[in-house]
Amino acid sequence: MEKFGILGKKMSMTQLPSDMGELKAVTPILVGNNVVSQVKTEAKEGYNSCQIAFGDCKEKSLVKPLVGHLKKNNISLKKHLREIRDMSGLEVGSQIDLALFQVGDKIKITGISKGKGTEGVIKKYHFSRGRMTHGGGYPHRLIGSMGGGRGTNQGIPKGKKMPGRMGNEKVTKQSTIAKVDQENKIIFLYGSVPGSRGSLILLKKNV
Structure with a gap:
């Protein structure tokens, strides 16, 4: 074509x-x-x-x-x-x-x-905010647990959504x-x- x-x-x-x-x-x-x-x-x-x-x-x-x-x-x-x-x-x-x-x-x-610029997971991936009640802890907007919870591999899994640069990427869309x-x-x-x-x-x- x-x-x-x-x-x-x-x-x-x-x-x-x-x-x-x-x-x-x-x-x-x-x-x-x-x-x-x-x-x-x-x-x-x-x-x-x-x-x-x-x-x-x-x-x-x-x-x-x-x-x-x-x-x-x-x-x-x-x-x-x-x-x-x-x-x-x-x-x-x-x-x-x-x-x-x-x-x-x-x-x-x-x-x-x-x-x-550098953004957190709430703005970048629309994660939920932590509890604001008593016992919710101080870091209400942080990512939370990142490592594996079972097995021998306790590292961060590949492709994990984490804070980082947002935008400034090549984007293609369709229009009329x-x-x-x-x-x-x-x-x-x-x-x-x-x-x-x-x-x-x-x-x-x-x-």
Whole structure:
């Protein structure tokens, strides 16, 4: 199945009226100018893919190998590059046309979720709080017993839910296109999108 993808920057959530007149929460994605910076073919590399570049920047913001890669293909300097498998039919230097994305299309969204820092098991895994009555002890929000209660292996079992870093992970979800603004190059998606405002978002569509 062939795929198309585009990179964008998350903007602040807003609302759009639906066909029934109800206001629906949407997240606008500013896709700007996406350029194909490299094309791989099955004959040469063993698979089909396109590398897309997004986000104008200065040369000092990029490492030298990346600057050389873009200049070799006559591509203006871009900050973000992503390779999309099974994306074909485009040439190096061609723009990603927003006409490929229509209202009602199912879209797969990939982004980096907001980092929450180090969190306890109550916030991270929705554990219950300890008893607040007399005898409940001082650490009402701690994890409690962690080791094995029987057998010879008294260590902490693998995969045990424990306090630690929360968020700042790669998240993929599905959504539907609510509106496509060709003039301002903005795609509106129903619902929330992983990441903070201004973060990089990858949108992929199967055709």
